[in-house]
Amino acid sequence: DAKTTQPPSMDCAEGRAANLPCNHSTISGNEYVYWYRQIHSQGPQYIIHGLKNNETNEMASLIITEDRKSSTLILPHATLRDTAVYYCIVSNSWGKLQFGAGTQVVVTP
Amino acid sequence: DTGVSQDPRHKITKRGQNVTFRCDPISEHNRLYWYRQTLGQGPEFLTYFQNEAQLEKSRLLSDRFSAERPKGSFSTLEIQRTEQGDSAMYLCASSLGQRPDYGYTFGSGTRLTVV
Numbered sequence: 001d002a003k004t005t006q007p008p009s010m011d012c013a014e015g016r017a018a019n020l021p022c023n024h025s026t027i028s029g030n031e032y033v034y035w036y037r038q039i040h041s042q043g044p045q046y047i048i049h050g051l052k053n054n055e056t057n058e059m060a061s062l063i064i065t066e067d068r069k070s071s072t073l074i075l076p077h078a079t080l081r082d083t084a085v086y087y088c089i090v091s092n093s094w095g096k097l098q099f100g101a102g103t104q105v106v107v108t109p
Numbered sequence: 110d111t112g113v114s115q116d117p118r119h120k121i122t123k124r125g126q127n128v129t130f131r132c133d134p135i136s137e138h139n140r141l142y143w144y145r146q147t148l149g150q151g152p153e154f155l156t157y158f159q160n161e162a163q164l165e166k167s168r169l170l171s172d173r174f175s176a177e178r179p180k181g182s183f184s185t186l187e188i189q190r191t192e193q194g195d196s197a198m199y200l201c202a203s204s205l206g207q208r209p210d211y212g213y214t215f216g217s218g219t220r221l222t223v224v
Contacts, residue, residue, distance in 0.1 A: 043113070043200050043215030044152065087151055095140060095207045096165065099151025 004088045009104040012082075018075040020103055022088030025069040031092050033064060035073045037084040038102070044087065047073065078107045111135060113216035115201050121222045122191055129187045130219045134203030138212065141184050143176055144200040145169065146218070152200055158184060191223045 005023040012018040024033065032051050036044040048055055048062045050071070055062045061074040075082055087102040114133040122128050134141050140159050144152035155174070156166045160181035170176075173191075178184040188195055198220050204213040 041217070043202070043217050045215070046213055085151075095142070095204055095213070096154050096157060097152075097213075098154065099144075101149070102151055 006103045012078045012107050018078045020073040023070045024090045031090045033071050034089040036087045039084045083107045113214050115216040115219050119220045127189045132184045132201030138203035138205050140204045142202040146198040193223045196223045
């Protein structure tokens with residue numbers, strides 16, 4: 001599976017959009033981009049995934065560049081409950097996830 | 110609660126003792142995964158089952174570790190002769206099918222402390 005690079009931490013003001021970048025320059029054609037988050041002392045929670053097109057669900061939006069070498073997770077209106085470690089993962093279809101260190105996001109009032 | 114259930118939530122054991130953790134997946138999920146997470150790091154894959162068959166084991170899973178999933182339902186992870194380096198959060202996840210978004214759900218984990 002391709003490796004990903006994320007900033008170790010970022011802060012966001014409550015109510016503002018949080019834009020979380022991820023680089024995955026070695027991604028191959030059959031690999032999806034997945035985002036998970038982990039709130040302290042809980043298991044990781046699935047957020048969103050995509051292959052080529054931008055995706056949106058009730059939690060977030062995922063923007064994937066045309067060359068697929070990077071992506072951005074957008075939390076449109078961050079709340080205090082969005083404080084968590086966010087993981088960007090690139091994986092083929094068979095279910096084993098390789099987590100990096102992720103981005104610690106702190107939402108402040 | 111229809112999520113993934115792990116028991117116990119916390120375990121403190123003395124070095125050299127054996128410990129066993131249990132994971133109950135979502136009932137219709139045929140795949141079950143074990144991960145280990147140390148402080149400040151992301152989860153690391155250990156092993157996974159499709160039904161009762163153990164299909165892959167990571168190099169992290171030394172011969173002191175054994176996992177089973179009898180009858181393709183719940184799973185157990187046993188660590189023999191625990192060492193301080195085994196202290197970690199052990200996470201279980203389950204999914205329907207082989208793509209992570211097919212309901213790939215994690216439990217809350219078992220935190221092991223070896224003293």
